[in-house]
Amino acid sequence: MGHAVLAEGLRKSFAKKPALDGIDLAVPAGTVCGLLGPNGAGKTTAVRILSTLLKLDGGRAEVAGFDVVRDAVQVRHRVGLNGQQSTVDDVLTGRENLVMWGRLYHLSRKVAEQRADELLAQFGLTDAADKRAKAYSGGMRRRLDLASSFIMAPQVMFLDEPTTGLDPRNRGEVWREVKRLVAAGTTVLLTTQYLDEADQLADQIVVLDTGKVVADGPPDQLKSKLGGDRIEVVVRDADDLPTTARLLGPAAEVDPDNYRVSVAVDDRVAALTRVTRALADAGVEAEDIALRRPTLDEVFLALTGHRAA
Amino acid sequence: MTTYTFVDTYVVAKRDLIHWVRQPVRVLSGLLYPIVSVLIFAFVFGSAMSVYGGGDYREFLLPGMLGQAVAFGTAATLMVVSLDADRGVTDRFRASPMSQTGVVAGRSIADLVNSFIEIVVLVLCGLAIGWRWHTGVGGLLAAVGLLLWLRFALIWVGIYFGLALKPEAAQASWMLLFPLTMFANTFVSPELMPGWLRIVAEWNPLSSTVAACRELFGNPGVGGDSWAAQHALLLAVAWPLLLIAVFWPLSVRAYRDLSR
Numbered sequence: 001m002g003h004a005v006l007a008e009g010l011r012k013s014f015a016k017k018p019a020l021d022g023i024d025l026a027v028p029a030g031t032v033c034g035l036l037g038p039n040g041a042g043k044t045t046a047v048r049i050l051s052t053l054l055k056l057d058g059g060r061a062e063v064a065g066f067d068v069v070r071d072a073v074q075v076r077h078r079v080g081l082n083g084q085q086s087t088v089d090d091v092l093t094g095r096e097n098l099v100m101w102g103r104l105y106h107l108s109r110k111v112a113e114q115r116a117d118e119l120l121a122q123f124g125l126t127d128a129a130d131k132r133a134k135a136y137s138g139g140m141r142r143r144l145d146l147a148s149s150f151i152m153a154p155q156v157m158f159l160d161e162p163t164t165g166l167d168p169r170n171r172g173e174v175w176r177e178v179k180r181l182v183a184a185g186t187t188v189l190l191t192t193q194y195l196d197e198a199d200q201l202a203d204q205i206v207v208l209d210t211g212k213v214v215a216d217g218p219p220d221q222l223k224s225k226l227g228g229d230r231i232e233v234v235v236r237d238a239d240d241l242p243t244t245a246r247l248l249g250p251a252a253e254v255d256p257d258n259y260r261v262s263v264a265v266d267d268r269v270a271a272l273t274r275v276t277r278a279l280a281d282a283g284v285e286a287e288d289i290a291l292r293r294p295t296l297d298e299v300f301l302a303l304t305g306h307r308a309a
Numbered sequence: 310m311t312t313y314t315f316v317d318t319y320v321v322a323k324r325d326l327i328h329w330v331r332q333p334v335r336v337l338s339g340l341l342y343p344i345v346s347v348l349i350f351a352f353v354f355g356s357a358m359s360v361y362g363g364g365d366y367r368e369f370l371l372p373g374m375l376g377q378a379v380a381f382g383t384a385a386t387l388m389v390v391s392l393d394a395d396r397g398v399t400d401r402f403r404a405s406p407m408s409q410t411g412v413v414a415g416r417s418i419a420d421l422v423n424s425f426i427e428i429v430v431l432v433l434c435g436l437a438i439g440w441r442w443h444t445g446v447g448g449l450l451a452a453v454g455l456l457l458w459l460r461f462a463l464i465w466v467g468i469y470f471g472l473a474l475k476p477e478a479a480q481a482s483w484m485l486l487f488p489l490t491m492f493a494n495t496f497v498s499p500e501l502m503p504g505w506l507r508i509v510a511e512w513n514p515l516s517s518t519v520a521a522c523r524e525l526f527g528n529p530g531v532g533g534d535s536w537a538a539q540h541a542l543l544l545a546v547a548w549p550l551l552l553i554a555v556f557w558p559l560s561v562r563a564y565r566d567l568s569r
């Protein structure tokens with residue numbers, strides 16, 4: 001199969017300030033693409049253009065085989081969207097919200113009600129189903145909003161920061177729903193600020209920075225480019241910082257304020273053993289030694305040479 | 310247009326009407342304003358007001374009140390449209406396969422039902438303070454029809470500005486609407502106003518509908534020196550048509566190109 005999402009040189013400016021500065025995207029059908037980037041990177045703008053909500057200034061894009069400008073109507077029949085802004089109707093109950101969207105996706109009343117109940121159960125909202133959404137907590141609203149975009153299984157699904165504001169258990173729940181959707185054949189393009197989310201779900205990660213693609217590839221490739229996981233050493237005595245940095249190698253980063261030295265490693269446990277031994281041999285007293293995933297900040301630093309704005 | 314247009318229209322209208330029914334405080338305060346105004350104008354200002362050409366002020370007043378209530382409906386449409394656009398609702402509507410006609414048709418039905426109830430309440434209120442119509446059921450129905458015709462045209466104005474304005478700005482639309490309903494023949498005959506204001510009041514679309522209602526009800530204050538006043542019935546049909554011709558395409562375009 002071909003590409004479910006294909007974009008070439010997408011360009012969009014707001015008041016002469018470019019939000020997208022010529023981005024290319026190619027998402028094979030049936031896969032998940034994670035669009036990763038900090039605030040203001042252009043993630044939402046990209047999603048809005050691809051889901052026909054926003055006109056583009058330059059370039060072209062095809063979704064599900066149709067041009068987003070010329071064949072917008074065809075595209076709308078084949079995509080689902082969960083935007084960053086909530087669509088939850090406060091005055092309606094959780095169930096009424098879902099039935100309404102089901103009807104608007106042209107399910108019969110009976111099927112819409114059935115689907116609403118299934119989704120309420122899947123998203124852990126059954127107990128609150130008949131309460132007005134006004135009384136929902138932030139996480140519950142987010143889940144209700146997501147549930148409403150999972151009513152149908154579209155050919156291509158756009159999810160704009162689906163798990164922002166959810167606790168870990170509910171994030172896992174959303175991830176499971178996304179995987180289920182993909183297993184049934186939907187192509188998913190999701191935006192996120194969390195590297196682990198992209199890592200968990202995506203077959204391909206595209207990193208955006210101020211409207212430009214700064215990296216594009218499978219998670220493994222991206223991680224090895226970044227040096228994968230990091231070892232972080234916190235020393236007790238600031239005088240030990242230079243020694244520690246030397247021991248960790250030329251790529252080590254020193255954070256003197258926090259007595260911390262960190263470096264990217266790709267052989268995880270072996271590296272941890274090596275570092276622990278080297279520190280002991282050099283007589284450096286470590287407060288803490290930890291192996292951890294790079295943060296988005298570090299990804300950015302590595303890819304762009306500057307911190308995420 | 311698809312066969313689903315009707316379903317979409319029904320679902321959207323139902324949503325809007327549920328909003329209305331479940332927020333009784335808003336409904337009551339919406340109805341309270343025109344009722345209180347009728348009472349104030351009838352009993353407080355009434356004695357100081359005179360009708361150009363003679364006649365009972367309360368008979369003159371009620372069609373004006375009806376017109377003002379209809380015009381204020383624009384603010385309600387504007388507010389709801391602006392709120393929906395500000396949340397993700399309008400986006401989701403736009404990115405879905407639902408019929409775009411359905412969105413607007415649903416909105417229109419809900420708003421017209423809304424206005425119709427307001428008109429009924431005001432008419433009852435008028436009857437209570439001594440207003441009468443003198444032309445049989447036909448006259449009453451024709452006048453209500455013209456009021457709803459104007460309301461329908463104003464829905465398009467409301468949609469256009471609702472899409473253009475943020476809810477905070479939309480809230481302020483009252484301030485603009487209020488004088489627009491006063492620089493008209495609603496409460497005072499234009500003949501009694503100074504030069505330029507008089508021309509504005511005579512040609513205000515609201516004046517045409519209000520004058521046509523007075524004519525259809527058989528209430529005083531009909532006619533005048535201006536062409537507009539002498540052709541109120543014609544203009545009460547034509548003005549809304551013109552508003553629709555302008556704001557329908559503008560709204561459709563604003564909806565398509567919405568980017569917030």
Ligand SMILES: Nc1ncnc2c1ncn2[C@@H]1O[C@H](COP(=O)(O)OP(=O)(O)OP(=O)(O)O)[C@@H](O)[C@H]1O
Binds near residue numbers: 037041044045084569
């Ligand atoms: N409607 C708009 N009008 C003006 N500027 C806009 C508009 N939408 C986006 N922008 C600007 O375009 C740039 C990209 O915004 P966008 O919303 O796409 O970022 P994002 O990656 O989704 O950020 P976030 O993580 O905060 O959601 C930002 O600088 C933003 O200020």
Ligand SMILES: [Mg+2]
Binds near residue numbers: 044160
């Ligand atoms: Mg965003």
